[in-house]
Amino acid sequence: MNRQRILIVDDSPTMRKVIILQLSTLDVEILVANDGRLHGFDMVSNHPVDLVVTDVDMPQMDGITLCKKLQADPKTDAIPIVIQSSFDSELNIEKGFNAGASAYISKKELTTSLVGTVRSLLRKSSINRTRRVMVVDDSAMIRKIVGQGLEKKGFQVITAENGKAALALIDSNLPHLILSDVNMPEMDGYAFCRAVHEDSGLSDIPFVVMSVRQEMSRVRRMLSLGAEAYLFKPFNIDELVILIEKLLSDQYHLLLMEKERLSNERKLVLSSIASLATALEARDAYTPPGHSAEVARIVSQMGLLAGLDEEKVNRLRKSISGELHDIGKIGVKDAVLLKPGRLTEEEFEAIKQHPVTGANILRPIDSFSDIIEVVQHHHEHFDDKGYPNGLKGEAIPFWARMIAVADTYNALTSDRPYRKGMTAEKALQIIKEASGTQLCPDCVDLFFKCTDRWGRHQGP
Known part of the structure; x- marks a missing residue:
């Protein structure tokens, strides 16, 4: 830039x-x-x-x-x-x-x-320069004068001759501010303002009324419908620009405050869920200490090596896709989760529900919507023999496919109640053999590129 x-x-x-x-x-x-x-x-x-x-x-x-x-x-x-x-x-x-x-x-x-x-x-x-203003007025002269004036001040401008035409344009040209007349054919300012504020996707857009001074009662009605401000015709462009900049600045600060609030809320939720994950690992005989954090670390290295967005990689690592991918085990009965020997077929079926349980735990939290599918599908197999949905190939989310490889490696090299962990060399051989069946070949290739960086026999 x-x-x-x-x-x-x-x-x-x-x-x-x-x-x-x-x-x-x-x-x-x-x-x-x-x-x-x-x-x-x-x-x-x-x-x-x-x-x-x-x-x-x-x-x-x-x-x-x-x-x-x-x-x-x-x-x-x-x-x-x-x-x-x-x-x-x-x-x-x-x-x-x-x-x-x-x-x-x-x-x-x-x-x-x-x-x-x-x-x-x-x-x-x-x-x-990045803000788009929609000018809605049945007068072509006003649309031209106001539009050209705003463009000279650096704004992007779209115009419409009435509310109906404006609504038709909004989906493909979402404005940051709407400047509208009141008296217009087909759909007047009242109906247009009401339609904008009844739509949850548009209701936050600042709405400014243009009117002549003799129409103050109409302006008051527009304000009651949700308009933020008004200008009396005739007005000069500098006056309009000052008002627009003020409204956009106020909206910008409100959005920043909302973003900060959501970020703080997310951190609190993550902290609580991370504590659950730590407690879960402590009581899970099948999950070695630090398993989730290690899987997250390996997956983040694979993601960066694949050229994925660094910000998203770090976000997913710090949040759930790696560290808390097994959070659903919180819903598995202790008699199954803490069993020291091998599981029966029925008990394994209970364990197989933990991805769905984990996704359901996270689903009510809007800010986690992009990672729920990763939690739900990290035990799917590339050949469709995994669980819980039997997805196949690239139908499995890419992040879930990477987690499957990292999860397998960590599971193979960790001590379990019924066996000792394998050597890194043997685990790598098993992963290589599972490429194309249980594991995604592209993700296995990424994983082996990571091991080359670690030193093939030293592990991560």
Whole structure:
């Protein structure tokens, strides 16, 4: 991913160094110019940047004039501009914002405010470029003016002439915000707003009403149906952009808070289930201490070697697919689970239910939905002679097929009540012979590549 670019425009070499030092804590590319006209404006025109930090008092072209020129050019009017100056009276600050600046910082506050301001503006600008706004209005002129204005500010825009047309577009072009008129043919703003908020997949999208000032009663009705805000026509694009950025920023923070809440909830649940797994291993005569953790470690190495997403590999290792794949044994009777000798056929049938039990334990937890099938199918055989569903070949989830190989290796090399663990060499030979029948050939190949890294006779 390319780094964001910041242009510093200041005629003072000392100030340029100070600003560069301040911004060095950010992962950005920095360009410099020593005046507004000969270097600043020309550089932005020829080398697209994501943000400009400019002084006010400069030769050739001062910062206020540079700001105005950048804002007047359709190619550069969406670039956030930070003005930093020794002139920090209310009049000077007002001049800066009137010229189109996004922020105005006094030089005496540079070391405390610049980095936070720049980081916030870059994040907001980046969010805008990925955000899609749906404009719904029966007036083609309004759709065109508002759509073009938002696109110039960096937003993606989709348009529709009424609520019915908008709903038809939403499935393939899910917007991050909806801007809608009230009076429209076929489906008006009331019906459209109601339909959006009654759909669980759409109800979180901020809904903004466009209306004339004489329709305040209609605006109140739209707000009662779930609309978040309103704008009276006519409005200017800057006014609209400020409102949209505020709503999207609020929604972004709410989503972050919800993500953090779910993450904390998941950690608590995982901690509780991990404690169960540890207790389970302690009471299970057939499962050697550390079995689950070792299977998880082997599977994660196989996953990384297969080129799978590292974040998902780590997530699955830390969560359930490896460490807690046998959690369903918690539902097996002690008389069976703790039996010191070999199991009868009936007792083995009871043991064979533990993948289903494990999946059922996890199923009520929404955040574990992507790993339930791994827990349920890790004892399936490649030749369809496994359990609980008798799946065959690639119908078995890939992660479950990898777990089957790692599980087999650890089981063969571990001591059991009725036998001593095998040597690594003998276990590897058995796994090789089971390739294509009990075990997936591709996963066996991955496993042997891992053993080559470990040292074939030393084990993992």
